[in-house]
Amino acid sequence: MTHPTRALVDLSAIRDNVRLLAEAAGRPVMAMVKADAYGHGAVPVARAALDAGATWLGVAFADEALALRAAGITAPLLAGVCPPGADLVAAIKAEVDLGVGSIRLVREAADAAVAAGRPARVHLKADTGMSRGGQTVQGWPALVEAALKAEAEGSVRIIGIWSHMACSDEPEHPSVAGQTAAFAEMVRYAENAGVRPELRHLANSSAALHLPDTRWDLVRPGIAIYGLNPAPALPDPGLRPAMTVTSTVTVAKRVPKGSGVSYGHQYTTERETTVALVPAGYADGVPRAGSGILEVLAAGARRRIAGRVCMDQFVLDVGDDAVAEGDEVVLFGPGDRGEATATDWAEAVGTVSYEIVTRLGGRVPRVHTG
Numbered sequence: 001m002t003h004p005t006r007a008l009v010d011l012s013a014i015r016d017n018v019r020l021l022a023e024a025a026g027r028p029v030m031a032m033v034k035a036d037a038y039g040h041g042a043v044p045v046a047r048a049a050l051d052a053g054a055t056w057l058g059v060a061f062a063d064e065a066l067a068l069r070a071a072g073i074t075a076p077l078l079a080g081v082c083p084p085g086a087d088l089v090a091a092i093k094a095e096v097d098l099g100v101g102s103i104r105l106v107r108e109a110a111d112a113a114v115a116a117g118r119p120a121r122v123h124l125k126a127d128t129g130m131s132r133g134g135q136t137v138q139g140w141p142a143l144v145e146a147a148l149k150a151e152a153e154g155s156v157r158i159i160g161i162w163s164h165m166a167c168s169d170e171p172e173h174p175s176v177a178g179q180t181a182a183f184a185e186m187v188r189y190a191e192n193a194g195v196r197p198e199l200r201h202l203a204n205s206s207a208a209l210h211l212p213d214t215r216w217d218l219v220r221p222g223i224a225i226y227g228l229n230p231a232p233a234l235p236d237p238g239l240r241p242a243m244t245v246t247s248t249v250t251v252a253k254r255v256p257k258g259s260g261v262s263y264g265h266q267y268t269t270e271r272e273t274t275v276a277l278v279p280a281g282y283a284d285g286v287p288r289a290g291s292g293i294l295e296v297l298a299a300g301a302r303r304r305i306a307g308r309v310c311m312d313q314f315v316l317d318v319g320d321d322a323v324a325e326g327d328e329v330v331l332f333g334p335g336d337r338g339e340a341t342a343t344d345w346a347e348a349v350g351t352v353s354y355e356i357v358t359r360l361g362g363r364v365p366r367v368h369t370g
């Protein structure tokens, strides 16, 4: 592996986190591996999650689902977001379940099922108060009716009813009780209308951990599988961050007092000092908003990035400490060695840990261990 920056992904942490979540929720787990498993590598993570007892996998798009199938993964698999033009025929042939939140999509799934030669397996999406995908209470009866009609015709099988929480990381938020009640109501409506779902599911990571009334038949954790606390304001249940991003010092040199560092000279050395160059930049997922803010572990200590993060590199001012070309730099990780975590980085730049790990650049190799 020649690229200087790499993401080590500890699959044993993934397995431990899946087991912890299944135990905490007391429910089967659909491991959410969308967006290349939040940047961790979808295929190895999916296999690890299944090894640890996850019974389902979830992704956003059909193409992500087909990539898992192409890798030989046969577990039940839900593609939750089906935009116009998605290759539903290929998905249905590959036994990928489809999240269906509109009558348009019921029709498309039914037509694709005829072409695929087998029924489309669908999960009806309820909008219980997030105003994202799915039908609101007003549109729900028509969606249920259309799906039941397609089921009676043999082109669709209604496998699930599902929805998504907007504020599960804030258990006191008024929307939590509202969404929980709306889901129960919409499930009841569909069941009274004749739907016999195998799975009713609502809970993402934070809901699975903190909101027992959202657990229903299966939980859909994402971020917690990767070991990142879904609700940093609430206690961490003992998750282990799976990803450690490291790089290597490529240049270490003395510069005089008053040297401007990186673009715009946002940082100037206060005295003669050693600067170390680290070959990771915003193309690799180091947020440029973290210029002069983010801390990395280098030459035995946590050090703040000096000046601007460039596309491919950033600079550290290590003072008179010993540092040499080839020394390891830890950008973030589980924190065991004193390095920052993805959650620390997120808080420092005003985002969530989800974005820090998911936006890791495509040129950073993911190296799986454990």
Ligand SMILES: *Cc1c(COP(=O)(O)O)cnc(C)c1O
Residues within 6 Å of the ligand: 032, 080, 163, 164, 203, 204, 205, 206, 220, 221, 222, 223, 224, 230
């Ligand atoms: C991403 C996603 C999840 C997982 O959310 P986390 O907060 O990462 O646990 C669950 N369900 C749906 C529909 C999602 O889009």
